[in-house]
Amino acid sequence: MRSVWLTQAMAAETAAAITPLEGDLAVDVAIVGGGYTGLWTAIELKRRDPSLDVAVIERDVCGAGGSGANAGFALPMWFQVPALERAGGTDAALHVGRASIDAIDDIRALADKPGNDIAMSSAPTVWAATCQKQSGHWDDMLEQMESRQIHSFRLLEADDIQSLTGSDALVAGVVDTASATLHPGHLVRSLRREALSLEVRVLEKTAMTHLRRSSPPRVVTPRGTLIARKVVLALYGWSLSLPEIRPALMVMMTDAAMTVPVPGLIDSLGVAGAPGFTDSRTFIESCRPTADGRMVVTKSGGALPFGDRIDASLRRTRRSTTELRTIMAAYHPALADVAIEGTWCGPIDRSRDGLPMFGHLGSSPDIVFGCGYSGAGIVPSRVGSHILASLVQERDDAWSRSPLVRQPERAFPREPFRWIGGHAVRAAIERKDRLDHEGLEPGPLTRFWLRFKPASYKPA
Ligand SMILES: Cc1cc2nc3c(=O)[nH]c(=O)nc-3n(C[C@H](O)[C@H](O)[C@H](O)COP(=O)(O)OP(=O)(O)OC[C@H]3O[C@@H](n4cnc5c(N)ncnc54)[C@H](O)[C@@H]3O)c2cc1C
Structure with a gap:
């Protein structure tokens, strides 16, 4: 089911040829997922080091996930400062907050390039x-x-x-x-064009079917394998397919x-x-x-x-x-x-505390991941691309030391309890939202289930 945004953005393109991976390929960095996270990370890596051979693989077309489907509110990360502060202290939290303002400027710079019809409005x-x-x-x-x-x-x-x-x-x-609104479909397709202009290999209709956590890691796809020094998993909700991340995420x-x-x-x-x-x-x-x-x-x-x-x-x-x-x-x-x-x-992709998470996958030093945006990913994905690039380059800097770099911890139960409990929590939230409008308080059962609701990117 394609969003109207993505349909509009793709219809406006003249020559967007789809190139799948055919055969095996060795690259420096293989990025799995062609949304904001994957594309910004590819762009950031090439801007830092143009000699890197970077490939992005996407199982459908770039923008087919959350990046082509969202509401287009580009929100700074001030909402998350209190949670960030709890996770890493005031300085680190404010670093992320400021970085999110820079991220909006970066999106604006992309929007100003000819041909990128991102329709970025300064109406906050x-x-x-x-x-x-x-x-x-x-x-x-x-x-x-x-x-x-x-x-x-x-x-x-x-x-x-x-x-x-x-x-x-x-x-x-x-x-x-400081916020803005934009056309999410044009943003993701502009990022794709920007990545291509930096000579990133963008390989669409290429799904990762298996990840070999070997050294070097290998990303297996139906018609070929990517052998990479480093792998970035930019899979958003699809990160649930990774046993290392599944316990920490609910979708x-x-x-x-x-x-x-x-x-x-x-x-x-x-x-x-x-x-x-x-x-x-x-x-x-x-x-x-x-x-x-x-x-x-x-x-x-x-x-x-x-x-x-x-x-x-x-x-x-x-x-x-x-x-x-x-x-x-x-x-x-x-x-x-x-x-x-x-x-x-x-x-x-909701994390328990509403904050995104970036880090190394399990004990693999060469595989990194980013996910858990909890409802607001347009701006955090740009912030996260700095973090992921620093982790890939093994830099010790403010990005790699960010409080958002953390190991996924179990926050949600296994199936089928997750699904059954999720329905009970969802019903409790719907009841609470309705009672709020009637000026009434929820009963004990509703309050019980509400204790298990994951946080949102906004304080409640
Ligand atoms: C309806 C809706 C409204 C939203 N509104 C807002 C908003 O207003 N503001 C905001 O900031 N955020 C919003 N969000 C959240 C935001 O869209 C996401 O946080 C953001 O798009 C995440 O980007 P991403 O690149 O990490 O994920 P994605 O764009 O989903 O990229 C992941 C990609 O991985 C691909 N993939 C999956 N499995 C594989 C595989 N095996 N092999 C290869 N590729 C694979 C998917 O096809 C997908 O394209 C909204 C989300 C939704 C759904």
Whole structure:
């Protein structure tokens, strides 16, 4: 199930020939996964050392995973500073926070290159409450930011938020002034072009079927084997297929829908060029206009794959088109009858603490991985590419010493308990989100299951 974003971005390309791996190939670095993480890491490595022979393999086309399917909110990592601080202290946490601002500049530099239609808008993202109980979720974080002289967030009054977003359904919120929105499909395809221009070998329709943890490691694919000095696993939710990572990660789908272009209607709502917003439910909802006059809505808490069978869960959204349109119409009633051009879903790879993780796979010094973005990967994947490049180059620097470099620890049970428990937790979260809107408290059973919910990238 391709997203409308990826379909649009690929349709705009003239000569994007697909080259699969045919036969065996020896390279310096083999990167598995052609999304933001894999492509940024390839680009970073070539920028650091143009003599490196780097290959990216992707089982489908670049952007077929989360990178072509997301909502396009490019969020700095200030949300994660409190968790980062717990993991590695204040200096290291602030290093990551600042790096995330640089990452947004890097994306902007890519967007400014001719031919890259990333539609990066400087309209910042609003983090909103849709009921009084959600109000103030940001208080602790704002206080911590203020105490560190970081002025990225601005508190909004109810009137401001409604005039800014065009939605009466938002009762409070903060605006993240350093954030941006963009076209995720064009971003990932621009990264692919950038990688090709740096002479990265981009091998699509080439799935890793087996990873030999030998020295040197070998990435086996149906028609050939990559023999590499170093391997980078940039597999996002598909990292569940790796026994070293599976215990530390859980995957749940997020559903999305995009309307047909209705620029006149979007103009009349006063939301053309306006910021998009995410709400403060545990199963976050988001709504944003696009540069070509459409509206996109997402809702997390979709299908739960059994084991590592992500692809089966990708075939259809958990919510119907009508349900997704109803969610959108709750924010913008005038869009209640607008046709939906497409729906899709994609995985969210949740870690226990909501922070991404990077490191060496088990005891293999030559295989590194990056995953666990927990709902926000556009900016962290660029930050992570510095970390992965430093790990590949065996550098001892601020990147390789980042608190995000850690070993995956067991945080979730084995199957079938993971799947069964996951359904119970998902039902509890849905109950809690509903009760919040009714101004009610959850009962003891709901509270019991809520104790097992993984963190999000946002504080709750
Ligand atoms: C609906 C939705 C909305 C989201 N909204 C936002 C948002 O607004 N802001 C934000 O910051 N983040 C958002 N995210 C999260 C964000 O999309 C991800 O964190 C990010 O795309 C991760 O990039 P990646 O390169 O690590 O993963 P991916 O882009 O998924 O790349 C991994 C690639 O590996 C490939 N692959 C898998 N198995 C194999 C194999 N065996 N061999 C070879 N290749 C393989 C896959 O096909 C995939 O292309 C959202 C995600 C979803 C699903």
